[in-house]
Amino acid sequence: MKFNWKIGGEAGFGIMTSGLTFSKIATRSGYHIFDYTEYPSLIRGGHNTYEVAFSDEEIHSSIWHVDLLVCLNKDTYELHKHRLTSESMVIYDPEMFEIDIDVKKIVVPFNQIKKDEKIQQQMVNTVAVAASIALLGGDLKLLDDMIHEAFDRKGEEVVNFNLRLAAIGHEHITKNGSQLLDVLKPKENPSKKMVMTGNEMFSLASIPADCRHYASYPMTPASSILAILAAWQYDNGMVVRHPEDEISVINSALGSAHAGVRSSVGTSGGGFALMVESLSYAGVAELPVVVFLSMRPGPATGLPTWTEQGDLMFAVHAGHGEFPKIVLAPGDIDEMAALTLQAYDLADIYQLPVIVLSDKYLSESHKDVEKDTIDKMFAEYIPDRGKIVHDTDMNPYLRYKDQEDGISEMLIPGKEGIYYQANSYEHIEDSHTTEDDTARVQQVNKRNRKTATYLKNHFVEPAFYGDPEADTIFVSWGSMKGPILDAMQLLTHETKKGYGFVHFTYLYPLDEQKIREFFAGKKNQRHILVENNSHAQFGQLLRMQTGITFDETLLKYDGRPFWPEEIRDYVLGVKKTDMSAETPITGTEQAVLAKLEEQM
Amino acid sequence: MSNIQFDAYTPTWCPGCGDWGIRVGIKTALQQLGFDPSKVFLSFDIGCSGNMNDFLNGYAMHGLHGRAIPTAIGMKVARHDMPVIVIGGDGGLYGEGGNHFLHACRGNHDITVIVHDNMVYGLTTGQVAPTAEQGYKSKSTPRGIIEQSVNPLALAITQGATFVSQGFAGDARLIIDLIKQAVSHKGFSLVNILQPCVTFNKVNTYQYYLQKTYKLEEGYDPTDMNDALKRSMEVHEEKFPLGVLYKSERPAYHEQIPQLDEPLTLRQRFTDFSKFGEEFV
Numbered sequence: 001m002k003f004n005w006k007i008g009g010e011a012g013f014g015i016m017t018s019g020l021t022f023s024k025i026a027t028r029s030g031y032h033i034f035d036y037t038e039y040p041s042l043i044r045g046g047h048n049t050y051e052v053a054f055s056d057e058e059i060h061s062s063i064w065h066v067d068l069l070v071c072l073n074k075d076t077y078e079l080h081k082h083r084l085t086s087e088s089m090v091i092y093d094p095e096m097f098e099i100d101i102d103v104k105k106i107v108v109p110f111n112q113i114k115k116d117e118k119i120q121q122q123m124v125n126t127v128a129v130a131a132s133i134a135l136l137g138g139d140l141k142l143l144d145d146m147i148h149e150a151f152d153r154k155g156e157e158v159v160n161f162n163l164r165l166a167a168i169g170h171e172h173i174t175k176n177g178s179q180l181l182d183v184l185k186p187k188e189n190p191s192k193k194m195v196m197t198g199n200e201m202f203s204l205a206s207i208p209a210d211c212r213h214y215a216s217y218p219m220t221p222a223s224s225i226l227a228i229l230a231a232w233q234y235d236n237g238m239v240v241r242h243p244e245d246e247i248s249v250i251n252s253a254l255g256s257a258h259a260g261v262r263s264s265v266g267t268s269g270g271g272f273a274l275m276v277e278s279l280s281y282a283g284v285a286e287l288p289v290v291v292f293l294s295m296r297p298g299p300a301t302g303l304p305t306w307t308e309q310g311d312l313m314f315a316v317h318a319g320h321g322e323f324p325k326i327v328l329a330p331g332d333i334d335e336m337a338a339l340t341l342q343a344y345d346l347a348d349i350y351q352l353p354v355i356v357l358s359d360k361y362l363s364e365s366h367k368d369v370e371k372d373t374i375d376k377m378f379a380e381y382i383p384d385r386g387k388i389v390h391d392t393d394m395n396p397y398l399r400y401k402d403q404e405d406g407i408s409e410m411l412i413p414g415k416e417g418i419y420y421q422a423n424s425y426e427h428i429e430d431s432h433t434t435e436d437d438t439a440r441v442q443q444v445n446k447r448n449r450k451t452a453t454y455l456k457n458h459f460v461e462p463a464f465y466g467d468p469e470a471d472t473i474f475v476s477w478g479s480m481k482g483p484i485l486d487a488m489q490l491l492t493h494e495t496k497k498g499y500g501f502v503h504f505t506y507l508y509p510l511d512e513q514k515i516r517e518f519f520a521g522k523k524n525q526r527h528i529l530v531e532n533n534s535h536a537q538f539g540q541l542l543r544m545q546t547g548i549t550f551d552e553t554l555l556k557y558d559g560r561p562f563w564p565e566e567i568r569d570y571v572l573g574v575k576k577t578d579m580s581a582e583t584p585i586t587g588t589e590q591a592v593l594a595k596l597e598e599q600m
Numbered sequence: 601m602s603n604i605q606f607d608a609y610t611p612t613w614c615p616g617c618g619d620w621g622i623r624v625g626i627k628t629a630l631q632q633l634g635f636d637p638s639k640v641f642l643s644f645d646i647g648c649s650g651n652m653n654d655f656l657n658g659y660a661m662h663g664l665h666g667r668a669i670p671t672a673i674g675m676k677v678a679r680h681d682m683p684v685i686v687i688g689g690d691g692g693l694y695g696e697g698g699n700h701f702l703h704a705c706r707g708n709h710d711i712t713v714i715v716h717d718n719m720v721y722g723l724t725t726g727q728v729a730p731t732a733e734q735g736y737k738s739k740s741t742p743r744g745i746i747e748q749s750v751n752p753l754a755l756a757i758t759q760g761a762t763f764v765s766q767g768f769a770g771d772a773r774l775i776i777d778l779i780k781q782a783v784s785h786k787g788f789s790l791v792n793i794l795q796p797c798v799t800f801n802k803v804n805t806y807q808y809y810l811q812k813t814y815k816l817e818e819g820y821d822p823t824d825m826n827d828a829l830k831r832s833m834e835v836h837e838e839k840f841p842l843g844v845l846y847k848s849e850r851p852a853y854h855e856q857i858p859q860l861d862e863p864l865t866l867r868q869r870f871t872d873f874s875k876f877g878e879e880f881v
Binding site: 024027028192193194195196200204207208210212213215232233234235236237238239241243244245247248249251252253254255256257258259260261263277278281285371374375378379383412413414415416417418419420421422423424425432433 | 603604608609636637638639641642643644646651653654657658659660661662663664667669670671672673674675676677678679682699700703857858859860864865867869870871872873874876877880881
């Protein structure tokens, strides 16, 4: 069973809160969820939507077909009716608009209720969510519980008023003889699930990771991390700052990193661009820092509240001069938890910038995750600071001592009788500036050796999902994992065949030999490179680092994520669903590049 | 006292450059305050002045042009028990990093910012700096700079700095005194040091400053903001007051962060993290 609930209304209606409430009702009832929001870069007046796909089994992405559409205004219907079929239900108020296609109509007189109860628009959501619960066979008590959680601190009167609104919405459905489903019927003894976005998981994982300084300048879609960590800081001792610009953000993080604390920053492409010179400083001075980069479509201000994987090559190449860095791209919130911990470790072990690459789709979509699993992962985690030490035997101190593995000891400042500098100029082993050719080559080689050490000790090959013998294999990275996994399920259902998926998370640097071995012997299979960008950037990176090329690409760059149905249709070469507003651009990697060259 | 010294490499500055005296001033002030290189954080900007990174020992960062203030703030966040001193020029700290300067004043971050104010960019061979007088001719402004000069003292006072002072490279004793006061001050302290660039600035020479500077008189009250502002505006009449122009008491940035009851670097790892997941259930 998979069911897709969607609510829409004007920005400012409280759509986001209602959507999250619905997600949590589903998980508290024992279901898995994946949700997705769309909103313009406005505070009031635009159109906001929130869709929650829930299922008995784990679900990794959104669903194209909408099973129940809750319309708080006419736009919701008009903008989404192409995703409805005769099987879809629509909750609406005929006072606002009439329905002109074949769907199951469920009338809820929102306007009348609003007038009768003298309530503000935001409160209509409670009615709408309660009506949805009734229609889907859910337990109203779960909504009542959430009302208590949200409003108990505001007093009994507010609580009771909201409970009454919930009852009104619920009763309206049960009394009016609508045909009721049981898709949201609570399961027995549901496990304790958290409903989290990628940003929330990065925030949460940063606590066990022992991040002590997080600095950030607000930029969608990374901003929520700043808000979450800022709220928590008084309880966990982290210092969370919002400096004047992204340049100050990263330089203050480098300052605290030099002084010995794990430090991280978060931003999106534009802010990251401002940090780039400082990444280079981190490179030469060998300062550990974790940079959370949540991509949105550029160039420049682009589409601020939409999604794209457009900054991969920018992240890989960020910074002038040559220095090692590591780029990781989690594919879902479980991977976000593990790779966030890993990012902080790798930054320390290799004393360099580690970029955690996310995007709006991963950063702001919720998925469920077992609380016990995450608690256990965090409890078992012990920070590995590598050669960052509080004490040393060296004197005079050689901060940049030449080492076989490329990694020198980094003394946390404070030990008496010692001093050194984090020098942005090329330097000799004791950190003083130099222009000497031999010293230069020694330090370049030392820094470069970190890459070899990393590839040997920490690089992780891509994960493989599905059937290794399948004749069609997807190749992708980061947040495309969800839509591809769900597309594979659809495809297998349709064709009774297995499919394969090579999922990259350790994006840069890549180990040429390991990756070539990984793909060896898969020559006769159809490989499809799937990316949420127009340049097939991972394809370029893979070719650059390993020489491997894929003939076939499936690219999408309209600001929207892939729908699993879209991937299925592409693979089968049919158009089962009209997703014309979001038609992906397909072709070969070469064709894409040829087109780019033409344009240049 | 430790046996390590502040003296490092022999400076490579031009003979007669004000940087020599400023370096001696910084070193002497720190020594007199009882510090050694293991007990201070230094944040050097990029430029002739920032090149002091190799001539003055300490736990130091020699970062990017214009960014010495944010790196200093980061060090202070991590180790607020150690003094943090920024050493840079007028180009880096008032030009490229001007934004950071004004926001650091607002935050009253407990750092000392020592600015070598010589009105030119020395290391890039003499282009005009933001503190130069309007009309100043340089390689980058052959017909004279169009912009009026930055007024660092007035800027600092109005944006919330709690210790604003001005020295002159020709008066080492004054520099020592000002730096000692600035480092001891809790909050953002500015020591703007007027300094001839003997190689590239033929206008603002030692002679020029000897004529145009004056010491704040005995009895001058640095807690009077209006008076301080008035003095800071004298730059437009080519008058340069020397001494502590302005001083006030306001909690420093780190003092307003309750989780900094002990230095961030030194505290134990926080381990009670499972409760933070509850809000997502």
